[in-house]
Amino acid sequence: MHRTSIPIVDIASNTVRDRPSNTPTFDVPADFDRTTTIAQLDGGAHLHYASVGKPVVRPAFPRPLSWRARGEECLVEEEGKKPGGNGPIRYLLSTIDRQQRAAPRLPNLRTPEGTSAPKRGSKSER
Numbered sequence: 001m002h003r004t005s006i007p008i009v010d011i012a013s014n015t016v017r018d019r020p021s022n023t024p025t026f027d028v029p030a031d032f033d034r035t036t037t038i039a040q041l042d043g044g045a046h047l048h049y050a051s052v053g054k055p056v057v058r059p060a061f062p063r064p065l066s067w068r069a070r071g072e073e074c075l076v077e078e079e080g081k082k083p084g085g086n087g088p089i090r091y092l093l094s095t096i097d098r099q100q101r102a103a104p105r106l107p108n109l110r111t112p113e114g115t116s117a118p119k120r121g122s123k124s125e126r
Contacts, residue, residue: 006065007097008076012037016097017079021066026075026091029058039075040088047075048088068096 005018011034026039031051039049047060068074075091 004066006068008065008094009097011073011093011095019065019076019079021064023065024062024077025065025068026060026062028073028075028093029056031056032093034093037093039091039093041091042088047091065096070096072096 004021006021006023007016007018009016026041026047029047029049029051032039033050033052036050039047041047041060045060046057048055048057050056063074065076073093073095076094078090078092
């Protein structure tokens with residue numbers, strides 16, 4: 001199976017990282033304290049985070065990173081920090097890369113590379 005990478009921006013450090021498209025993410029809760037920028041997922045699929053100084057625990061419903069839109073904020077699983085056993089997994093407040101990346105140029109499949117197609121009505125078409 002082919003996995004593509006998607007660039008994300010870690011809001012706390014402002015660093016850009018490429019993450020696999022199947023990386024788990026969560027919607028940012030409306031009451032999420034954005035100064036903390038971190039949430040944790042326990043083994044029972046509950047998201048733990050701070051909300052204006054008080055701890056909150058809510059059921060969590062993950063979505064793959066590939067389902068997110070450019071510029072969208074979400075909580076993204078921290079890279080390489082999966083603990084062994086049933087310990088919590090950290091999620092970082094992130095934004096899907098804001099800059100539009102240029103699409104790769106594909107060769108024109110109608111004509112050989114470097115040549116142009118004859119114009120309608122030209123002598124070479126008759």
